[in-house]
Amino acid sequence: MSPQANTGALKVELGRRYRFAASHRLHSGQLSEEENQRLYGKCNNPHGHGHNYVLEISVSGKVDPATGMIANLADLDGFVEREVLELFDHRSLNEEVPAFRDKVPTTENLCVEIFRRLKSFSAAKLERVRVEETNNNSFEYTADDLMDSTEVGAHAEGNKL
Numbered sequence: 001m002s003p004q005a006n007t008g009a010l011k012v013e014l015g016r017r018y019r020f021a022a023s024h025r026l027h028s029g030q031l032s033e034e035e036n037q038r039l040y041g042k043c044n045n046p047h048g049h050g051h052n053y054v055l056e057i058s059v060s061g062k063v064d065p066a067t068g069m070i071a072n073l074a075d076l077d078g079f080v081e082r083e084v085l086e087l088f089d090h091r092s093l094n095e096e097v098p099a100f101r102d103k104v105p106t107t108e109n110l111c112v113e114i115f116r117r118l119k120s121f122s123a124a125k126l127e128r129v130r131v132e133e134t135n136n137n138s139f140e141y142t143a144d145d146l147m148d149s150t151e152v153g154a155h156a157e158g159n160k161l
Contacts, residue, residue: 018084019052020089024050058127059076059126061123075123083118084118107137
């Protein structure tokens with residue numbers, strides 16, 4: 001018997017890619033100026049620095065026999081636009097996104113925050129969020145990892161812009 005015969009419908013995962021530009025300064029109020037400079041290097045510049053981020057999300061669900069889709073792409077795109085892109089694109093994450101007023105806007109923390117914002121998409125289950133910060137650095141967060149709003153840890157960007 002085929003797997004779909006057991007479930008009645010095929011489960012499929014959909015990946016979608018978005019882009020946004022934002023700036024941030026890596027600086028922790030819990031550390032001294034010297035510790036921030038040592039830990040974050042150039043990324044601790046008081047004026048901040050920016051990235052052209054690539055956001056990839058994966059959602060899963062059963063294929064609707066009537067539409068042949070797990071989710072309407074226009075609905076998904078509109079949701080991501082409202083919940084993430086309108087709020088993050090061409091913004092200073094430290095200064096303009098309330099979630100990062102008291103949290104270092106590392107890309108690890110950015111992944112967690114984006115996941116938190118998108119997990120309520122009702123048409124499909126959010127499986128993972130992946131954020132590419134540079135050609136060398138990308139970070140991924142999955143539903144299995146969901147934790148509270150505490151900081152996720154040191155930033156792997158290091159001294160490379």
